Amino acid sequence: MNENTFLEKWNSEEPIYKAWGDFIVSQILDSLNERGIDPNIFLKISPKVRIKDQKSLIDKAYYRNKPYTNPYDEIEDKVGIRFVVLLTEDVASICEIIKSNDLWTTFIARDFEEEKSKDPLLFSYQSMHFILRPRHEIKFNHITIPTHIPCEVQIRTLLQHAHAELTHDAVYKTTNKIKPTVLRTVAKCMALIETTDSFFVEATRDLNSGPITEFKIIERLDSLYLSKIGLHSHNQKSSLIVFDAFEKFISEELIENIELLLNQHPYLINRIKARYSTISFYQQSYVLFVYWLLENKKYVTCNEWPLERKILEYLATDIGIGLIN
Structure with missing residues (x-):
């Protein structure tokens, strides 16, 4: 040919x-x-x-x-x-x-x-x-x-990609003779990349460890939200702040306890539906977790709430309780 x-x-x-x-x-x-x-x-x-x-x-x-x-x-x-x-x-x-x-x-x-x-x-x-x-x-x-x-x-x-973009054509595909010092520098870069990656993996595992991951709280909460509200959850980074602040209350039974709360207060489902399209907080499944916190851990929740207090006031009104000054 x-x-x-x-x-x-x-x-x-x-x-x-x-x-x-x-x-x-x-x-x-x-x-x-x-x-x-x-x-x-x-x-x-x-x-x-x-x-x-x-x-x-x-x-x-x-x-x-x-x-x-x-x-x-x-x-x-x-x-x-x-x-x-x-x-x-x-x-x-x-x-x-x-x-x-x-x-x-x-x-x-x-x-x-x-x-x-x-x-x-x-x-x-x-x-x-x-x-x-x-x-x-x-x-x-x-x-x-x-x-x-x-x-x-x-x-x-991403690190391998950066290395390849800088060196692949210039070093590994060239027909020219490359100085030994250049080859050694490139090898050291690759060794550093492997070391960095291992540190990243270790750090990621540590960050993802704990009851939230162990009990798959976010996934299960999303599923509960969809089954009860009939709408999809769109959690934002603020949810992680709340989960982190109240991690001590997270257990394997948490989702079942939240479901029991919704069964006892079914009007909360209608509140979420009514505000879903106008207030982004109600579009996130961790709103159910905050309802449970207010019902069961009100004093700690009020004292340690990490976000804007206005959010807590909305949810306290929904569930029919007064907040602590």
């Missing part, structure tokens, strides 16, 4: 490759949402489908001294997607989503965890690379995607 034939085929198939990349992104985003993970928060850079331009393709196929016998079919990154997350633990989550999807075949092109196991003294460019192909013919966006179409998916942490 000469260059002209290569480009003719690529021009005819480029929309198919783009559709395949878009399909993969949509599947992974849907899987994150199904797991209760907000992609807008979890993914640190919005995933975009990257199509290789013609010049780059021709250069890779014919001028980089690659051992291709059939370059068009052997180049597997004509379309690529990159997912950038915060921690290496998050990388594992995306990998699990990719491996568990039955709509494509998964080939691991690069596994930096495996590379570290084989060479524990190695500190170099890190990323997870998968090559995905449709297991069966797929139709997406009015385009038929045959089973031979590949897409390269890369998964990195």
Whole structure:
């Protein structure tokens, strides 16, 4: 296949490759949402489908001294997607989503965890690379995607991405001889990134430990809110402040106790519904927790309330109690 034939085929198939990349992104985003993970928060850079331009393709196929016998079919990154997350633990989550999807075949092109196991003294460019192909013919966006179409998916942490952006082309893909001092500096950077990531993971685990996480209070409170109010909760950062201030009252039985409170005071449900569209506080499931606090721990709640007191006054009026000056 000469260059002209290569480009003719690529021009005819480029929309198919783009559709395949878009399909993969949509599947992974849907899987994150199904797991209760907000992609807008979890993914640190919005995933975009990257199509290789013609010049780059021709250069890779014919001028980089690659051992291709059939370059068009052997180049597997004509379309690529990159997912950038915060921690290496998050990388594992995306990998699990990719491996568990039955709509494509998964080939691991690069596994930096495996590379570290084989060479524990190695500190170099890190990323997870998968090559995905449709297991069966797929139709997406009015385009038929045959089973031979590949897409390269890369998964990195934010720190790994920064390292790669600074060094990958300049160090790992260059044909020029790199000074040993530069290579050592790059390796030290990678070692520092691994160390920093381990500290981040440790800090995240400590921050997420405690009864709120252990008893899945927020998730269960959201579910109770939806079942009783019939509307979706949209908790803001202020909820974390309240949970933190009154963490000592959180137990495994808390949600059952809050449900009992709502059964005893069903008018609270109508109060929330009536104010849902006008006062944002009533759109958040932790309003139920504050009702319970006022009913059962009024003195401590009044003395230690961390937010604007006006909120507490609204809720005290709802539940029919007086606040302490």
